Every structure is written in structure tokens, then in C-alpha cells.
Amino acid sequence: MSGGGKIPVTVTEVVRVNELIKRFKFERSDGGLLPTFSGGAHTVVEMQDYGTSRLNPYSLMSDPADTSAYTISVRRDDEGRGGSLFMHRHVRPGMEMSISNPVNLFPLDLRARKHLMIAGGIGITPFMGQIAQLSAISGRFELHYAARNPALAAYASELSARYPRQVHLYFDDYDQRIDLQGLLDGQPLGTHLYVCGPKGMIAWVRNTAEAAGWPREAVHHEEFLAPPSGKPFEVKLAVSNKVIQVGEHQSLLEAIEAAGVDAPYLCRGGCCGQCETDVIDYDGTFLHNDHWLSEEQHAGGKKIMPCVSRFEGKTLVLDR
Amino acid sequence: MAIAFKEETFRDDFTFSNSPEAIRRFPFPFHEDSYMYSVNLEQHVPVRPENTTRSLPDTVFDKTFDVDEHYVAEMKDRELVLAEDPLRCQSLPHMTLAGWDLLELIMTAKAAEYPDLFELHRDGDHWHWINRPLGIEQKFVFMDETTLPYGPMEYITRQTQGDFALLDQRDDNLWMDAGMVTTQADWSLDFDIGMNFFEWHAPVPKAHEMGIFVRALKFLLNIRQGSPARRLNWTLTVNPLLDTSPENYHKWGVQRATLTPENLGQKLHLRVELQTFFRLPRSNALVFPIRCYMISFQDLVTEPKWGRRMHRVIRDLPDELADYKGITRNRELILDWLSHYDDGAPTSPGAWADER
CATH class of the missing domain: 3.10.20.30 (Beta-grasp domain)
Structure with a gap:
């Protein structure tokens, strides 16, 4: 009941995106198609880490309509419990793994007249699927993406090239900041706000929106907590x-x-x-x-x- | 297995009836001699009878969407209801994507599970659908509404038995934002459209106090792609009416007063809903098919275990529940009739009929 619907997959591509992030592509080991998913969904990747079984959730970042493969991006966390390190160090093309059916805890609100997205760092990944889904149906969106610097801003150049009018980039190293107050003030009625990124950023966006009178139902966030270590x-x-x-x-x-x-x-x-x-x-x-x-x-x-x-x-x- | 589709009616002369095979596969809903609410949800997977050695050729749980001998007649009845009242089918603008999800789910399941009745050929977005029982052949472009005669939900649910509620999931709740509802047990899509899970269940007695809905909602919110769930619900209906809607209460409500000891076995029907729940992939919505099966009391008691148990369930039903299910008026009459089929013998566990 807990792991229902596991899918055996083969890793078909591993790409180093930047010094912290690697991208992994999965295809069904039996050659069939993967389930369609909705933008914002994640899959739980099962890792056999030499005796320890790890199950980590990662946002699906490929086009939801493309059922030939799923892709995820994993940020290496040197201080973490080891899941991301396993993905970075040991997962190679050709490896057999097991993933869950897609689950969406960060879906688009399809009633929205416009989708305003705020991403920080690796928090860009769920928006990749959402943007692909929206652009296929001519949905209106705007992405504001903050990263430390251009080298660490995964997929920023691809996104800007494809959606030059909708994508706005901000780099900490250049002292660029999202003018959130101004951004929230200028939105048309029916706009929904989405944020995915570090804990502080999520709190900042949610609190600013609440103070500005945004309805709770129009503000969406996703934050995966890594299970913290502690005393046995x-x-x-x-x-x-x-x-x-x-x-x-x-x-x-x-x-x-x-x-x-x-x-x-x-x-x-x-x-x-x-x-x-x-x-x-x-x-x-x-x-x-x-x-x-x-x-x-x-x-x-x-x-x-x-x-x-x-x-x-x-x-x-x-x-x- | 070839299905002989029946020509029959669910109104006026009421020629509906079940064949012996349909009686044998009827989804009797009581697994013990009494009934109370519970969160009786289980995975929607084919099951075989557990408490009997009886061999069944098939059950209503075997297929994703069961097609039976009443298929063609039920679709004709739906057409009649929609012609009189188009508001039985509604879809709020943001639910079109969920409609496509549903169309894909039904077409792929039916084509795979009933290859002799349905075919689906896909060449990218260009789809070719063949429905032999209804004589339909349609070429269309998936996700392009301009290539179908109806919206995607209406198109496919005019060809699928059972009512359908499409539930949008947001704000940790479910919202009745689209549906096709022509065979309902006295609830109205036109009234419920746009309501959330607690609002549309507000009229149900007792269950709120029991915390049933809080637990049920939590279960439903977590239903995952590839892991559908199901439950059974039931009521009693005088005459085999598919359309017992509030909109037409003036037509069918009075029929309850026509029950006599002489005609009860033929007129009174146990109405069972097979309710299933599927997570839809693109929209993240839930679809809630509500499939109605009816059996006359005279057919029901041909299974001795079902006759005994039906008597005990109606006898011990709490008054609020009897009221809610519209049984109170005829309860004594029904009990008197059923008592002739209850010799007091113990019944075997589980809902399935005994081996004979």
C-alpha cells in the first residue's frame, strides 16, 4: 500500500549541469511509456546505497506530455544524509533503478488567469514542468528566478532564450533582488502566486503576500524537508x-x-x-x-x- | 466473452431486468448482517470471492469500467435525460483538461479490456475511436475540443455507464467542478456544482459527527496515479429508475406510494453504487465514477443468503439512515415481505453468494 505503483526504470543520461547540480534521465526498463503527469509533480527515487535503502522525492522537470522519459535534477548536499551524494557519485547511465508513480503536491491552480512563479536555486525544477504544461495550452505565466550567480542558475539561459518576455533572472552576486512588493502590487485579478526555494525565501514570499492582502488560496508553495539527523x-x-x-x-x-x-x-x-x-x-x-x-x-x-x-x-x- | 446487450427501458413501461448471469455477478453490498457507515474504501483491483468456493465467470470489479448487458439501454436513457435537461452535464472552464484526462482513461481502458467492443488507434495526437455497441466511429485530435461533437468529458461519458463527478483538488479539499449526472440517487449536479467535499455531503446524517468525512477526504486527497480506489453505497428504488434526481422528484417520488405486498418483489429494487476514484494525470483532478446496479427483490432473494441478510439489514437500520435513504414510508411493508425469506439461519461471512 505504501509503495504502490513502483516503476522499474533505466538511467539513460546523466548530465553535469553545474558544479552542484546533475540531471538524470529515466526511461522504463521494459521499453514502455511512463505515465503522463502534471506540472509540479515529483517522483520518489529508490536508491540501494550499499545496504541502506533510500527513498528521496525529486520534482519532475521534463515536459509532462513527454512520456518517453522523466528527468530530475539533483543538487549535491555535502552536509546531507547521503541521498544526493549517492545520486551524484554512483548513479551512471545504464543503471536499473525504481521510481514511484508521479505525485503532485504543488499543482497549478487551473482557475488562475495568470501564474506568477518565484524560484530560488534548485527550486526551479517544479516550475520547468509547469511552464512546459502552460506553454502547451497558451497559459499566462511569469517566472522570477533568483540564484547565486549565472554559473549556478541551472536552466536559466535555456528558459530566457525560450521565454524572453516571461523569464526574469536575479543574481545575488550582482546584488540583484526581486522587488516582491512591487511585483505583487502590479498583478491582475485572478493571479496565483507560486514559490519554491530555500525555507527563508518561501517564508518571505508567503508573509509578504499575506501582508499585501493576497488570499491564502492564491499562494502556493512547495518545500521538501530533508529528514534531519539527530541522536539515535x-x-x-x-x-x-x-x-x-x-x-x-x-x-x-x-x-x-x-x-x-x-x-x-x-x-x-x-x-x-x-x-x-x-x-x-x-x-x-x-x-x-x-x-x-x-x-x-x-x-x-x-x-x-x-x-x-x-x-x-x-x-x-x-x-x- | 460476448455480451448480449438488452433492449429495455428505465421509465414508463420499465422493461429492465437482469439475466441469470447479471444476478450472479450483482455487487451485493453487505458483508455482514447489519449496516453502518464506515470509510469502506479499498484499492480498485480485480478481486475474487474470498468466502466461497463458488466459481464466478466474472465480477463487476474485474475491469476498470465494467460494461454489462444494460450498456446500450443505459446510454439511450442518458440521451433522453440530457435532451430534457442539459444541465445534468456541466464543466466549469478550468476542468476541460480533466475532461481530456478522463477521455483518455476510459478509451484506453475499454480498448484494452474489451478489444472486441472498442478500439482506439493513436498516431500522436490523431486518435481514432471505434465503439461497436453504440455504432460510433470518431477521428479527432487529442486535446483539440474543436474536433469532437461535445466537450471531452461529455463525449466519453455519453458512451460510458455510470455518473461521473470530476473533482478539482486545491486548498486541501475537493471541489465538484464538473460532472455528468443522469442516474443519481437523489442528488443534483446543478445544485452541487462548485461545492467542496464537506458542502456537498452536508445532507448526510450521522457521518459528520462520526468523523467519516474528514477521514474519507484525507484518503481521497492522497489517491495516486495508478492506484485507484473503490467503495459501494446503496439505497432502495421503487421501479427500476435510473434517473431518481431531485429535478424529477415530482415524477418518481409518487411511485413510492404504489408499492403493495403483491407487487413489491417485482417493483422494489436494491440500488447499489460502485463508486471508484482515479487520480487524473494532467489535471491532478480526481474522477469519481458512480456506477448504478439495480436488482429487483424477487431476483435478489433467489440467493438465500442475500434474502436473509437484506431482511436483517433493513430491520436493524437506524431511523435516520432509513429516512435519508427514503425507506421509512415502506419500511414495514418491506420487512414483512422480506421476513418470508429469513428463516433465522446464520449467514456466511462476506458479501458473496453461497455455493449451491
């Missing part, structure tokens, strides 16, 4: 009657899966709600990192999102 801890799984250890660089969800227990998940980034798990008993402190549970639920000690949240203390018993 022990968990009892009541239903499956197992006691498991969660390692320093392992998420609780990964530890549950490693113990052979099937647990539901979707985004693995703390935002979809699918892995929500009931706490039966605990003695200690929760380290909640998700965007799903409310503050009251975080304080209540009855729920945890095992994909990103951790625990410190003596006892934790879960209904799983």
Missing part, C-alpha cells in the same frame, strides 16, 4: 510487536521500513500527512519537524510524522 533513539512498534533502533542519519520512517514494517508515505518531506502515526505511550521529548500537524498536535504528544520528526527520551511506543 529506540521505538517500540506496538502492532507489529517490534523494537527498532533509529540511527543518527536515519529517519524514523526509514527505520520502520528497514524493520520490514509496511508504513504509509507519500512525500517523505513532512507536508502530505500520509505517514501520520498515533503515539500510544512516550516518556521524553518530540522533535517535530513537519508542516502537517498543528501546533496543538505538536504539543499534544499523540501524533508524530515519522518521515521527518524524531524523539529524545526513554520510551516511545507507536501504533504501527
